[in-house]
Amino acid sequence: MRACDMDRVKGLPLFADAAADTFRVATAGAHLQRFPAGTMLLLEGDPVDFLYVLLDGQVELHGTWNDHETVLAILRPVSTFILAAVVLDADALMSARTLERCEILMIPGDAIRTAMRLDPRFAMAVSRDLAGCYRGLVRTVKNHKLRNSVERLANYLLALRAADNSGGVVRLHHEKRILASLLGMTPENLSRAFSALQAVGVNVQGAVVTLSNVAALEALAKPDPLIDNHAPRGGDIVAEADAEVWSSERNRAGGEAGARTASAGRRND
Amino acid sequence: MRACDMDRVKGLPLFADAAADTFRVATAGAHLQRFPAGTMLLLEGDPVDFLYVLLDGQVELHGTWNDHETVLAILRPVSTFILAAVVLDADALMSARTLERCEILMIPGDAIRTAMRLDPRFAMAVSRDLAGCYRGLVRTVKNHKLRNSVERLANYLLALRAADNSGGVVRLHHEKRILASLLGMTPENLSRAFSALQAVGVNVQGAVVTLSNVAALEALAKPDPLIDNHAPRGGDIVAEADAEVWSSERNRAGGEAGARTASAGRRND
DNA sequence: CGCGCATTTGAGGACTGTCAACTTCCGTGG
DNA sequence: CCACGGAAGTTGACAGTCCTCAAATGCGCG
Numbered sequence A, B: 001m002r003a004c005d006m007d008r009v010k011g012l013p014l015f016a017d018a019a020a021d022t023f024r025v026a027t028a029g030a031h032l033q034r035f036p037a038g039t040m041l042l043l044e045g046d047p048v049d050f051l052y053v054l055l056d057g058q059v060e061l062h063g064t065w066n067d068h069e070t071v072l073a074i075l076r077p078v079s080t081f082i083l084a085a086v087v088l089d090a091d092a093l094m095s096a097r098t099l100e101r102c103e104i105l106m107i108p109g110d111a112i113r114t115a116m117r118l119d120p121r122f123a124m125a126v127s128r129d130l131a132g133c134y135r136g137l138v139r140t141v142k143n144h145k146l147r148n149s150v151e152r153l154a155n156y157l158l159a160l161r162a163a164d165n166s167g168g169v170v171r172l173h174h175e176k177r178i179l180a181s182l183l184g185m186t187p188e189n190l191s192r193a194f195s196a197l198q199a200v201g202v203n204v205q206g207a208v209v210t211l212s213n214v215a216a217l218e219a220l221a222k223p224d225p226l227i228d229n230h231a232p233r234g235g236d237i238v239a240e241a242d243a244e245v246w247s248s249e250r251n252r253a254g255g256e257a258g259a260r261t262a263s264a265g266r267r268n269d
Numbered sequence C: 001c002g003c004g005c006a007t008t009t010g011a012g013g014a015c016t017g018t019c020a021a022c023t024t025c026c027g028t029g030g
Numbered sequence D: 001c002c003a004c005g006g007a008a009g010t011t012g013a014c015a016g017t018c019c020t021c022a023a024a025t026g027c028g029c030g
Helices: A003-010 A020-027 A083-088 A109-118 A120-146 A149-166 A176-182 A187-201 A212-223 B003-010 B019-028 B083-088 B109-118 B120-146 B149-163 B175-184 B187-200 B212-223
Strands: A030-035 A040-042 A050-056 A058-065 A068-075 A080-081 A095-098 A100-108 A169-171 A200-207 A208-211 B032-033 B040-042 B050-056 B061-063 B068-075 B079-081 B095-098 B102-107 B170-172 B200-207 B207-210
Touching: A003 A020, A003 B050, A003 B109, A020 A100, A020 B003, A030 B175, A050 A058, A050 A083, A058 A080, A058 B120, A068 A080, A068 A176, A068 B120, A083 B083, A083 B120, A100 A109, A109 A120, A109 A169, A120 A149, A120 B061, A120 B068, A120 B083, A120 B109, A120 B120, A149 A169, A149 A187, A149 A212, A169 B019, A176 A187, A176 B200, A187 A200, A187 B200, A212 B095, B003 B019, B003 B102, B003 B170, B019 B102, B019 B109, B019 B170, B040 B175, B050 B083, B061 B079, B061 B212, B068 B079, B068 B175, B083 B120, B109 B120, B120 B149, B149 B187, B149 B212, B175 B187, B187 B200, B187 B212
Parallel strands: none
Antiparallel strands: A030 A100, A040 A095, A050 A080, A050 A100, A058 A068, A058 A095, A169 A208, A200 A208, B032 B102, B040 B095, B050 B079, B050 B102, B061 B068, B061 B095, B170 B207, B200 B207
């Protein structure tokens, strides 16, 4: 493993606070591996033997049922994934597949669990990481249960814009059919959702999306800090520490989240 | 706090493994409180000062957006909730409301965080708890994205049956409109979903549901161990340790989960 | 007994998925 | 450099699912 890779791993919130020994032990048994695009790293139901650290490339996490598949998260460097299964030494609930050529550090699950026992600071970091992942998923569920597909897409675009601090032009990081699945719709409907957003100044040109009327888009999207990690807080409150990898917002470019309906309201309560 | 309550708290996976000292310190600053039905314990967006331990009654966790509300989880004793926010000392992403008269132990968040720093075994237990919660939500997302409303209801009923190890008769633990929201539909559609399940031997009589043809119900529901925590594993595999509170399967009686479409398949990819 | 609320039922419409045809894009190979 | 083939993305037509509104029914509590 290159020194710079080592530094990148050490820079993860998960390891930043760990004792030097902990880090050394954990990475001692680790190995760096390269995978071509389209490789299945992990199949749901399989035992999980490693904590994965994505150093380069993109990885998709998905689930299947009854011959259907849905994308649950898309990871970009630097991210760890499958931490929850490692902590519990349990079977994977999601499959992982490379979307492009990837460089991945694989740390034995035993090493992680041992390190947690020996280093309370590391155990604490794991807890914080998992708490952040959990909260990311709460946002996702709220997003899906409280918003329709056009609203989800609108918020996704705003999240992209916030993440790339791009002005009025954002680039989609994935194929549209992957994005459609992540947002919980079919490719056809994603296409129609983009059309619908033309009315608020959204134009698509391949992977390049121009937002010519952000105010109108925001009026439609109604981003909410309790769903969308990028959305502005009310007062002068400090940004929360959710951080962390996985389906955490940063990786998904703020894509998924979730929150909703009031006591009297309706819509998919 | 009564001694028997103390024992119930100590019996939680979260505390079972903790040092005696840890438990003493944590519960020293705690106070037991009773709330009438319909009390808002916590509003989303509020700072979280306590870890809540539900000892008696039922609590609903919900999220709101744009004047709509959705139920994210329903908790029954003994459960802790809001642990993720406590670990991160962050604002709540969900609101909590009592559904009936409740008895709740409130442990200061500081005490929890301090205990984690001092007691690695406790920190480890927190990690395991959060990992279980996380996996519960992964199941929920798969359930919602991969199944339609009738399928979700069918699996919910099977989960209830498994939890209560009832034969062909299960009791609903909540009002139908709450259940509808938890399952991601309107009360009207829950009613229609029940009607649809008559074809596979499901009959509703108030809160009492009789399942006269479990085989047919299962054929429709297609329960999956990677979505439904109750579903049978393939071989002689040991049941996983997900356990834990919160939106964990046990509380929701195995209700929620989620996963979906295969590469070629469709339906809400 | 009557009121209020939860639940049910019906009708209609909005949203989303399915199927099929067409266009565009892109990499391969001639 | 250009033609070809396949995949991705679009569009249209249609159907199924789900939500909304309204009204009726049933149940529990005062």
